[in-house]
Amino acid sequence: MTQAPPRRTVRATDTGPIVLSGLRAAWEPLAKQALVTALIVGAAAASTLLPMWLTVTDATAMWTGAGLAVVLLGLTALMARSTRLARVEILVPLLDFVAIGLLRFGTGESRSVFLAIIILPVIWIAAGHGRWRVAVPLIGTVVTLLLPLLLAPGRVFPASEGVRLVIVVVTFGAAAAVVNELSRRSLLQLTAAQRSRRVAEAEVSQAAIVQRSLQPVDGNGLPSAIRVAGTCVPARSVGGDFYDWYPTPDGGMGFTLGDVMGKGVGAGMIAAAVRAVIRSSLGEPDPALAFRSTSAGLSTGSVDMVSAQFTTCFHGRISLDGSLRWVDAGHGLTLVRRAAGGSEFLRSAHLPLGVGSGWTSVETDLQPGDSVISVSDGVLDLFGGDLASLDRWQAFVDAREDVDRLVSDVTALAERGDRADDVTVVAVTWGGASKA
Incomplete structure (x- = not known):
């Protein structure tokens, strides 16, 4: 009589999808910042090349904002390779508010057509976990709109700008609240799905053990x-x-x-x-x-x-x-x-x-x-x-x-x-x- 050759054990779980998910999570900030940087640098370049259509009131501030966006892009690239740096990811969208404020200040302030770019860091921050991520984008929006007071001290802040500030903060605040709530619900659904998957994998693993024991x-x-x-x-x-x-x-x-x-x-x-x-x-x-x-x-x-x-x-x-x-x-x-x-x-x-x-x-x-x-x-x-x-x-x-x-x-x-x-x-x- 001879002994049967050993049977191959097939595991119920596979680490491949987990590794790929981790890689995607590491490179997501870089993809987000790449979009923000492209829009800010593109806006500065378009304003310089098309003076008849776009206004440039302070080229230094405008290109400083574009340069800051490029620096932040490089920082996110380093974050994708360093776990320690990735812990301060939120600093990138926060500084994007400053970069957008500089761009706005250099392209006509209230007359600038590039304020809408601010929605990107708003969504970036609000999409994370925690209700505090609704308040932080609002603070960043206020910084973007009030930056001219820091760059040009003594300038009179017109009433229309105050109305604009209120409307923009309320609008972007509502957007941040909606994004945050959707993110929270998605996280709950994902957690429930992962829990169900773990239970199913455990049951399949047990079934495989029982089946092998019957051979x-x-x-x-x-x-x-x-x-x-x-x-x-x-x-x-x-x-x-x-x-x-x-x-x-x-x-x-x-x-x-x-x-x-x-x-x-x-x-x-x-x-x-x-x-x-x-x-x-x-x-x-x-x-x-x-x-x-x-x-x-x-x-x-x-x-x-x-x-x-x-x-x-x-x-x-x-x-x-x-x-x-x-x-x-x-x-x-x-x-x-x-x-x-x-x-x-x-x-x-x-x-x-x-x-x-x-x-x-x-x-x-x-x-x-x-x-x-x-x-x-x-x-x-x-x-x-x-x-x-x-x-x-x-x-x-x-x-x-x-x-x-x-x-x-x-x-x-x-x-x-x-x-x-x-x-x-x-x-x-x-x-x-x-x-x-």
């Missing part, structure tokens, strides 16, 4: 004349394929390979149910009775449990004298490799579980050293997935006399890249009648 690990307990190996490499954490082997009361062994249509937890639940009912029939000498019991056990009345997800399955019993009694429910992917050379597929016209009924078993004699190899259709995908893949698979089997090597090589092929379907194989070699 036999080695041939302990089987007759010494029988060698067995098997593996299942699921396409997801939980697969729809299953395999099983166990000793039978007559001193022989039984083995099963099934493939439930579909993948994921639903298919895994049906696979576990089918496996359990078939194994419970180990005392019946006719393996076809196991399929009849399974079909009856999964029937729910008006709608069968497996009617939407039928199961193809192969089930065989090997007695001590080398007699193989088998039944195939629409599977058709089991072959006998002869020790003398060559192999042949075990063909059956029966339909899958959940579709057909009235299965009957067939008897095939094994010679010492003959092997029975059954696989799921995911194995054929490793050999092209076309009609010729059956021939390539058969040649692959014929070239490997040892079942351990066969299963190990199939596992290596399956783990070489992504799989669209579960890959499962079980191989049994009968070595001859055991001695009493």
